[in-house]
Amino acid sequence: xxxxxxxxxxxxxxxxxxxxxxxxxxxxxxxxxxxxxxxxxxxxxxxxxxxxxxxxxxxxxxxxxxxxxxxxxxxxxxxxxxxxxxxxxxxxxxxxxxxxxx
Amino acid sequence: xxxxxxxxxxxxxxxxxxxxxxxxxxxxxxxxxxxxxxxxxxxxxxxxxxxxxxxxxxxxxxxxxxxxxxxxxxxxxxxxxxxxxxxxxxxxxxxxxxxxxxxxxxxxxxxxxxxxxxxxxxxxxxxxxxxxxxxxxxxxxxxxxxxxxxxxxxxxxxxxxxxxxxxxxxxxxxxxxxxxxxxxxxxxxxxxxxxxxxxxxxxxxxxxxxxxxxxxxxxxxxxxxxxxxxxxxxxxxxxxxxxxxxxxxxxxxxxxxxxxxxxxxxxxxxxxxxxxxxxxxxxxxxxxxxxxxxxxxxxxxxxxxxxxxxxxxxxxxxxxxxxxxxxxxxxxxxxxx
Numbered sequence: 001x002x003x004x005x006x007x008x009x010x011x012x013x014x015x016x017x018x019x020x021x022x023x024x025x026x027x028x029x030x031x032x033x034x035x036x037x038x039x040x041x042x043x044x045x046x047x048x049x050x051x052x053x054x055x056x057x058x059x060x061x062x063x064x065x066x067x068x069x070x071x072x073x074x075x076x077x078x079x080x081x082x083x084x085x086x087x088x089x090x091x092x093x094x095x096x097x098x099x100x101x102x
Numbered sequence: 103x104x105x106x107x108x109x110x111x112x113x114x115x116x117x118x119x120x121x122x123x124x125x126x127x128x129x130x131x132x133x134x135x136x137x138x139x140x141x142x143x144x145x146x147x148x149x150x151x152x153x154x155x156x157x158x159x160x161x162x163x164x165x166x167x168x169x170x171x172x173x174x175x176x177x178x179x180x181x182x183x184x185x186x187x188x189x190x191x192x193x194x195x196x197x198x199x200x201x202x203x204x205x206x207x208x209x210x211x212x213x214x215x216x217x218x219x220x221x222x223x224x225x226x227x228x229x230x231x232x233x234x235x236x237x238x239x240x241x242x243x244x245x246x247x248x249x250x251x252x253x254x255x256x257x258x259x260x261x262x263x264x265x266x267x268x269x270x271x272x273x274x275x276x277x278x279x280x281x282x283x284x285x286x287x288x289x290x291x292x293x294x295x296x297x298x299x300x301x302x303x304x305x306x307x308x309x310x311x312x313x314x315x316x317x318x319x320x321x322x323x324x325x326x327x328x329x330x331x332x333x334x335x336x337x338x339x340x341x342x343x344x345x346x347x348x349x350x351x352x353x354x355x356x357x358x359x360x361x362x363x364x365x366x367x368x369x370x371x372x373x374x375x376x377x378x379x380x381x382x383x384x385x386x387x388x389x390x391x392x393x394x395x396x397x398x399x400x401x402x403x404x405x406x407x408x409x410x411x412x413x414x415x416x417x418x419x420x421x422x423x424x425x426x427x428x429x430x431x432x433x434x435x436x437x438x439x
Contacts, residue, residue, distance in 0.1 A: 036411055043418065061282070068280040075271065075285045080293065081433040089283045090428050096421035 008048055015041040046099045057095040061088040103128045103140065110198050111142075111155075118191045118205070121147040128155075137169075141208060153190060157203035168327060170194065171254050173204040175326040178251055178303070184241045187322050211321035215311030219348040219357040225315035232359025234320050235313065235341070236367025242323075243334040243373055245303035252303070258331035263295035266336075266387060273394050277401050283424035287390050290431040296380035298333035305329050308337045309346040310356035334374045338365075339384025345392055345423055382430075389427035393420040 005013070018038035023031055047054070062070060070085075079085040103111070108128055116123040124145045131139040131154065140155040158169055173192045180186050188207035196202065212224055225231045247258045259265040267288050274281060306328035314321045340346070341364065347357035355364035365376050400417015402408045 033411070036415065040411060040415060043415075066280070067282055070282040071280040071285045074282055074289055077289065079286070080289065081436040083433045085282075086286065086428065086433055089286055090425070093283055093421055093425035093428055097425045100418040100421045 008045055011041055011045050011048075015045065042102065043099060046102055050095065050099055053095050054099065057088075057092040061085075061092050103130075107199055112144075114193060114195075114198050115142070115144065115205075118193075119146050119151075124148075142205070152208040154187065154206050154208045155203050156206070157199060158201050169202050169204055172326050174251055174254070175303075175329045176204075176206070178245055178249065179242060179323070179326070182241050182245050184238055185320055185322055186326075187324075209314060209322040211314030211316045213311065213314040213324060215309070215346075215357075216348045218310055218315055219350050219353075223317060225358065226317065226319040228353075228359045229363040231315065231319055232355040232363035233367030233370075235356070235359075236364040236369075236373070237371035238320070238323055238367075239305070239308060239334075239337055239341070240368050240371030240373030242305055242308075243300075243302040243337070247301065247303075247331050249303075255330050258301045261295065262298050262301065262331075262333040262336065263291065263383065263387075266391070267292050267295070270387075270390055270394050273398065277397060279397055279401075281393075281397070281420070281424070283428055284390055284393055284420075287386060287424075287427040287431050290436060291383065291387055291390070294383065294435075294437060296333060296335060296377070296383035298335070298380075299377065300334060300374050301331055302334045302374070303329060304332035304334060304337050306332065306336070306340070308341050309343075310341075310348060310358055311346070333380065333384070335377055335380035336384045336387070338368070338376065339381045339386075340388045340391075342381065343385045343388035343392075344426060345389055386427055386430045389423045389430070393423035393427070396420045396423065 015038050018034050018041065023034045023038065026034055070079075073079060074085070108126065111128065112123055112126045115126065125143075127143045129141050129143075131141050138157045140157070142153040142155050144151055144153075156169060156172075170192060173189055176186050177189045180189055187209045190205040190207060192202070192204050193199070194202045212218060212221075218224055222228070245252075247255075249255075270284075271288060274284065305323070305326065307325050308323070312325040313323050341356050342354050342361055344351055347353060350357035353359055354361040368376065396416050396419045399413040400420070403410045403414040404417065
């Protein structure tokens with residue numbers, strides 16, 4: 001245990017400040033925006049927390065090539081019915097959804 | 103609204119409504135960068151009337167053709183018996199309010215999708231609501247090209263499915279977005295396009311969130327700005343797509359009712375015979391189209407053109423839409439040919 005607060009722990013503190021301390025004191029648009037900001041911070045926390053899984057999913061799909069190469073190849077029909085590509089796309093979409101939806 | 107504008111509006115109203123107009127009161131309902139909505143309360147020959155005035159925001163006059171088109175679409179729908187806010191008049195004279203505007207009857211009700219899905223005190227009996235929405239959709243699809251009043255819609259597409267595939271690819275390219283998952287789904291769509299058995303007027307945004315209800319049932323079909331000629335099955339697919347059920351995945355008709363009830367209403371209303379394969383195709387496409395729209399909104403923030411945390415977060419919805427669309431287009435769903 002170090003006396004310094006980690007980056008993720010700081011974001012958690014920001015999230016609680018927004019959702020627990022500020023939002024209940026606000027109404028209307030200000031409350032909506034504060035809760036939206038808290039939601040965005042939670043998303044960033046998940047993204048940092050799951051960075052390893054996100055990178056692994058991207059490596060499995062692209063193996064270091066730019067996404068634009070794969071996008072072009074799929075559009076050109078080079079991966080029609082390709083189960084390997086479909087599995088890797090699904091895995092990446094799952095990893096990204098775990099971040100965006102929680 | 104400033105006093106001069108309100109006085110000019112009062113004179114225009116008297117002329118347009120053809121009677122003595124008094125006690126004009128104008129209040130802002132909502133407004134953003136693109137569009138303003140005002141409530142206009144007045145007495146016409148002494149009788150109280152309430153209207154909604156829709157106008158493009160001053161900054162976007164270049165796109166004001168949109169309001170005129172929208173008014174023409176609502177008028178065509180109204181003539182076809184669709185439950186829409188009654189279109190009263192359109193003013194293209196920019197001297198009145200600084201830009202064209204449409205005047206429509208004010209309709210009461212709740213339109214917010216998540217609220218309609220959750221709050222069962224709204225909308226009356228839900229199976230009846232789903233059936234009613236099916237009947238309304240059938241009336242929209244009864245409007246067929248050519249139609250002189252809707253000439254601005256252009257030539258009907260000969261192949262609506264492939265036209266949408268091309269349009270969505272172009273939208274991705276215009277954003278510079280490389281989305282292999284969406285490309286996978288679009289390639290599936292290109293290989294398995296729904297064949298349109300008819301081309302009709304289609305609403306193209308017919309979903310929970312774009313109609314209003316009160317405690318007893320439907321009060322109006324809204325948001326006509328995307329309407330055009332297309333495959334009527336596209337509207338059924340958009341309405342039933344899992345991404346527009348607001349958490350009630352069990353209620354396949356827009357999160358508010360059964361697919362059977364919705365289709366029954368559509369059939370009773372004289373709709374085109376329902377092709378389940380085509381509807382499924384359009385449900386897949388609904389996820390891609392909503393993902394592209396979400397990315398476009400996200401891009402408005404990401405590009406620095408418009409600061410909006412809401413748009414930035416909307417862009418992030420694309421991931422879950424890709425996941426759902428990929429699941430619907432697994433290799434087993436592809437034909438061997």
